[in-house]
Amino acid sequence: MPAMVPGPTRYPVQPDRRNLLARAAGCTPGMRRLPRDPSESLDRSRAVTIVLDDRRLQAFAGDTVGSAMAVNGVAITGRSFKYHRPRGLRCMTGACSNCLVTVDGVPNVRACLTPVRDGMSVHRQNAWPSVDHDLLSIFNRFAFALPAGFYYKTFHRPRFLWPLVEPLIRRMAGLGRLPDRVIAQATDKVHLHSDVLVIGGGRAGLSAAAQSARAGKRTVLLEARPELGGRTRSSPAFSTTAQLTAETEAAGVQVFLGTPAIGGFEGGLIVAASEDRLLHIRPTEVIVATGSMEQVPVFANNDLPGIMTGEAVDRLLHLYRVLPGDRAVVIRYAPRAGETAAALTAAGAEVTIIDPATEVIESAVGRRWVQGVELRSPRGVRRLSCDLLVIGGLSVPAASLISQMGGQVAFDERRQTLSAAGLPDHVRLTGDVNGSSPAAAGPPPAYSPAGGKQFACVCMDVTKTEMEQAVIEGFDDIELLKRYTTFSMGPCQGKACLIGSVRLAAALTRRAVAPTGTPTNRPPWTPVSLEVLAAGSPTPRKETAIHDRHADAGAEFMWAGDWRRPHHYQDPREECRAVRERVGLIDVSSLGKFRIKGPQAVALLERLYPSRVGDLKIGRIRYAAMLNDQGVILDDGIICRLEPDEFFVTTTTGGTAGMEQWMRWWLADWGLDAQLLNMSGGYAAINVAGPRSREVVQRLTDLDMSAAALPYLAAARGLMAGVPALILRIGFVGELSYEIHLPSAFGEHAWDAIMEAGRGLGIAAFGLETQRVLRLEKQHIIVGQDTDALSTPYGAGLNWLVKLEKPDFLGRASLTDPDRETERLCGFTVESGDVPPEGASIVEDSRPVGRVCSSRWSGVQQGGIGMAWLPRSWVKDGRVFEIAFDTRRSTGKVHLAPFYDPDGTRLRS
Ligand code: FES
Structure with missing residues (x-):
């Protein structure tokens, strides 16, 4: 029988010599290997040695890292996330997070499920300088400084403090450390x-x-x-x-x-x-x-090593033949706990079975592992000495x-x-x-009246006190309580604590459990590494038909969605000069290109776009943006009318697949008589831009390229360099320019022909970086860069696109009030000559009120320019505002007109 202590004692449990020795060695005395048994999963003919921290542990093939630790008397498997309390094997099923270790450099591996391999290197986590003597366990004494909602409350004033403190907190809190190298x-x-x-x-x-x-x-x-x-x-x-x-x-x-x-x-x-x-x-x-899943109820010190579920004990005894303790108290919540107790007795342990219907756990006793348990009944509180406390069958x-x-x-x-x-x-x-x-046998109490830390969530170190505090602060809904305290948000995702936490929440909010509800279950239910999540998902890589020419010219490539596109061929400033002063060409084959034809093609486009389409003349082009039901800009491009019932439509590079799906979906839904053909892969496209572009293009075609014959926003079809082509007079970079679409098979031929035709005129290929600078100087937007999932045409300054007089179009119902937007997109210059990074905040009294979405150095302005979302009332020419980035501040000034050629004279020339 275990020692029974009737009244208060000087020590909670009488220290014995074995405990003192074990304490010095960082292990508990009751754990040992049992004789062979038919149930075991071990191959005793194969000895295995693993290295735990700096210690060699002997095991057998068939052991897991967890059972190897147990059989070698290692009771502390790691330290807890926040308070650095000792943690030990608890469930042996992968359901909790008590046994997370670093194996061969890979953090957060569950020791209880990981088979041992000879020479395996295992490190216990989240301690300094060592798990057995962790100085960071000092946090256990400063729980008052780590309240519920810590991240929302602490170190935010003065403002400079958080950036200094955050890295330290990240180092000290922990769920493992990422390896320094990629372990592929x-x-x-x-x-x-x-x-x-x-x-x-x-x-x-x-x-x-x-x-x-x-x-x-x-x-x-x-x-x-x-x-x-x-x-x-x-x-x-x-x-x-x-x-x-x-x-x-x-x-x-x-x-x-x-x-x-x-x-x-x-x-x-x-x-x-x-x-x-x-x-x-x-x-x-x-x-x-x-x-x-077996759970451990909420009571004082319910996280001590040596407190295990019945299944953990069964697995240690039967599969790995490890006796986890030689003085066990088994709380018999279900009949299967009786089998666990019998197996412990058969293995030589001294066992006391407790019926939770008559006695409940008030607290576990011990500092580094369990050394006793206090039980409360109507007769009072009694204390039992033990080195294993089994919570059996609380499932x-x-x-x-x-x-x-x-x-x-x-x-x-x-x-x-x-x-x-x-x-x-x-x-x-x-x-x-x-x-x-x-x-x-009956639900356990929601918590214990005893003092000491009572853990609702062991993974995230969330105590009953924190839950209580959160409820007092008003977070009494189960979802809010979860987010505020982070209970059930750790690696076990509530497997080990769900019902205990919910019962506690119910008690603290004075509700029954059912109306309290349970937090939403979300994937992943079991942690999974990002490496595995990314498995078998090769990055698609698309190249245009002209790609080899760019590579031959020494282009630096960049990703543009799935595409590899030239970032630049030479210094982008030189490329900018070539386009502004002479002529440049850029491969724009990655644009989405569609042909829409049929008796109801006009009706389809009128509904898809907020602009008018029916009045577009044959051979004319209109800039257009596609919106969703909420009036948010999804994509943009041009619509060109080729015939009365045939149109050529372009979309952005990244939007091609999505817009095809979008258009087909609506076409089917509206049941209109029109056909949609995706020609994106079949057509190459080259944009020739600059004051001398007309001369270059005219050398390659018999079509009349003059401003009179082919004005701005007009289209022509004919031979270009001997190849049937569609030539569009549009200009994203703000210069006289021609976008030439022709069959992909002739892409390289056309590129070579244009280069040849422009040789004496100083032609130069330019990349995306140059295109982005030049379009920014014109304040032409890039959807996705300058807009986001809330941007409407009104906010983006594209009010002229929206024709509310049309009977209907996608997004119309959401766009009836042009004044509803509180933010506007506009251009700005930077007074100091800085170029604030994209994403920098616009601040007022140090509070963010807007953001920079595009920014570059402009040769035209000889300074930093950009586009930013600002409060609507600020959008007045010359209004200055503060831009915050890194630790710096710059002054921006609203600039409403394009920075370059504001009247569009060059574009229309
Ligand atoms: S003891 Fe390994 S996950 Fe619970």
């Missing part, structure tokens, strides 16, 4: 289409999968752990696992081990991830067999994926657990996730 490993993305997907390889999942496969259905089974069998695998009934596994394999089920489903998405997509693979599965039917269904797939999950007051209240047609549940696990 081959990752892969696999697409699967199955008739049935079973999520969870426990007994229920295995049975369902085998049954489905035997019925002739293509069946896939996902299991998060490295082995099948779920709870049964680590119970006395372990042999049934082998039988079920064999049946599953014989039936032809495709099994993925160590591969948790991380999210359910629209269209029935389920995403799962292993260490090196991302699975996208589209099943016809989903069977959820995710079982239940909640693992139901997160159900709600992600569109089901309803709610708290069932009668059964005191989560329950699926509604399921999508293609989803079925089986096993414990259905709530079929034996009912708990």
Whole structure:
């Protein structure tokens, strides 16, 4: 029997010599390897050595890093996120975040699920100078300085403080550190289409999968752990696992081990991830067999190493043959806890079973690991000495994926657990996730009256005091409470704390649990590395038909969406001069190009664009922007009328695919008689711009290129360098210019011909950087750069585009009030000659009130120029304002007219 202490003592638990020695060594005394057993997953013929921090640990093949630590007496697996409290193995199922370690340089690896490899290097995380003697645990004593909503309240005044303090906080708080070098490993993305997907390889999942496969259905089974069998695998009934596994394999089920489903998405997509693979599965039917998750209730010191769930103890005993403690107190919330207690006794531990219906935990005792427990009953508080406190069978269904797939999950007051209240047609549940696990002995109290830290969320170190404080501050809605305190936002995503936190929230807000609700379940349900998320997603790389000519000319390339486009060929200032003074050419083949034809082509375009289209004459061009229902600018380009019922339409480079989808969708929805042909890949396009561009273009065609024959915003069709071409007189860079569209196969030929024709006129190729400077000098906008997801034509200064007299067009209903915008886009100059970076803030009394969206040095202005969103009342020529960037301030001045050729004389020449 354990020692019982009737009254207050000088020490909470009498220190014994073994504890003192263990304390010095940083390990706990009760952990040791047990004799061989048929249930074990070990290969004792293969010894394995791993290096933990600077210590060599002996283990067997089949051990995990967690079990190897336990068998070597390492009780502290790491330090906590905020208070640097010691953490130990808790669930052994990957459900909590207590055992996150760095393995071979990769941070945040779960020790309890990671098989050992000879020579593996393991480091415990988040401590300085060491996990066993962590000086940063001083934060544990300064909890008052780390209140709920810390990030919103602290170090923000004076303003210079936060940038200084933030890096320090980031270093001291922690969930691992990123490696200094990239640790590349081959990752892969696999697409699967199955008739049935079973999520969870426990007994229920295995049975369902085998049954489905035997019925002739293509069946896939996902299991998060490295082995099948779920709870049964680590119970006395372990042999049934082998039988079920064999049946599953014989039936032809495709099994993925160590591969948790991380999210359910629209269209029935389920995403799962292993260490090196991302699975996208589209099943016809989903069977959820995710079982239940054991939780630890809220009581004082409920985070101490040595406090474990019943399943953690079962796995240590049966799979890895590790005795986790030799004086155990088992809180028997469900009958299965009795089996755990029996297994502990059989392994030689001294066990005390507690019925939580008659006694509840007031607090755990100990500093570095549990050394005792205080229990409260109507008779008073008694204290038991122990080195293992087992919370046995306090389970909640693992139901997160159900709600992600569109089901309803709610708290069932009668059964005191989560329950699926509604399921999508293609989803079925089986096993414990259905709530079929034996009912708990009764819910534990929401918290304990004892002093000391009581953790609602162990991952994020959120205490009952912080939750209480947040509720007092008014954050009493469960979603707000979650965001303010960060409970359930850590690596376990609520697996280890959800119900405890919700019960606590209910108690603090004086509500029942059901109306308190649960926070929204979002993917990923299990953490996944960005590397795996990016698996198999090669960056598309598009090159125009003229790409090789640019490479031959020594162009520096840049990404423009998926395209590789020349940034510059020579000093951009030289390129600017060539365009402004002589003639330049740029490859604009990446623009989206569409032909729209049919009796109702006009009707289609009239509805798609806010501009008038019906009155556009044949051979004429109009600048146009496409809007969404809210009147927000989606894209821009030109509309050119080729025939009465045929139009040539361009879109931006990045908007091509989206705009095609958008136009086709509306065409189908409106049921208009028109056809849309995407010619983007089939046509190359070259823009020839500059005062001498007419001479160059005229040398290559018999068409009359004079201003009279082909004025600004006119189009001509004919041969250009011997190739059929469409020539548009438009000018993004603000000069006399011609945009020549011709079949891609002749792109290089046309480029060469233009270069040749311009040789004696000082022609020069120019890249995107030059184009951006020149267009900025004209204040021509770039959609996506100068506009965002809220920008309307009124805000962008494009009121003239909007023809409200038209009966209808997309966005019309949202644009009836031109004065509704509170911000306006306008040009500005910078007085000091600075060029503020794009994204810099416009500030008033140090508060941001606007932003710089484009900025460059302008040769024309001999200074910095840009476009910025400003409060509408500020948009007056000459109005000065303050621009903040880095630690500097500059003065900007509103400049409403274009910086270059404000009357458009050159454009129209
Ligand atoms: S002990 Fe490894 S995740 Fe809980």
